[in-house]
Amino acid sequence: MAKFNVESLLEEIKNNAINSVKTDVKDFFSDTETDIKEFIVSQKNNIIKYTEQLANKEINQDEFNDLMLGLKDLCQMKALEKEGIAMAKLDKIKSDIVDSITNTIIDKI
Numbered sequence: 272m273a274k275f276n277v278e279s280l281l282e283e284i285k286n287n288a289i290n291s292v293k294t295d296v297k298d299f300f301s302d303t304e305t306d307i308k309e310f311i312v313s314q315k316n317n318i319i320k321y322t323e324q325l326a327n328k329e330i331n332q333d334e335f336n337d338l339m340l341g342l343k344d345l346c347q348m349k350a351l352e353k354e355g356i357a358m359a360k361l362d363k364i365k366s367d368i369v370d371s372i373t374n375t376i377i378d379k380i
Contacts, residue, residue, distance in 0.1 A: 275326070275379055277319055284318070284375050285311050291371035292364050302350030307368060310346050317342060318372065326380050339373040 288307050296303040311318070317338075325335040346365045348356075356364075 284372050287375045288368045288371045291367045295364055299350050299354055306348050306350055314342055322376050339369055343369045
């Protein structure tokens with residue numbers, strides 16, 4: 272199994288996810304940053320579980336990607352929804368966040 276520091280990985284995931292949407296949400300960045308942090312905290316157990324399964328080769332990268340993609344529906348962007356951001360843009364932002372999390376983990380393993 273690949274060894275990784277969970278808290279360090281989660282911090283890197285958070286920073287990368289925030290940076291991945293920074294330019295798209297510049298007017299609402301502070302509130303969006305809070306939403307991203309809350310999402311990562313709320314999904315911490317799933318993120319760790321899927322990461323460990325991938326690291327232990329219990330699942331392959333395609334299965335990992337599918338599991339992570341499933342988290343997108345759980346991502347709540349309250350600040351952007353409150354501002355009336357179009358659903359298509361919200362969906363893209365959520366995808367960018369989950370893609371960033373997925374890529375960060377894959378790069379570590």
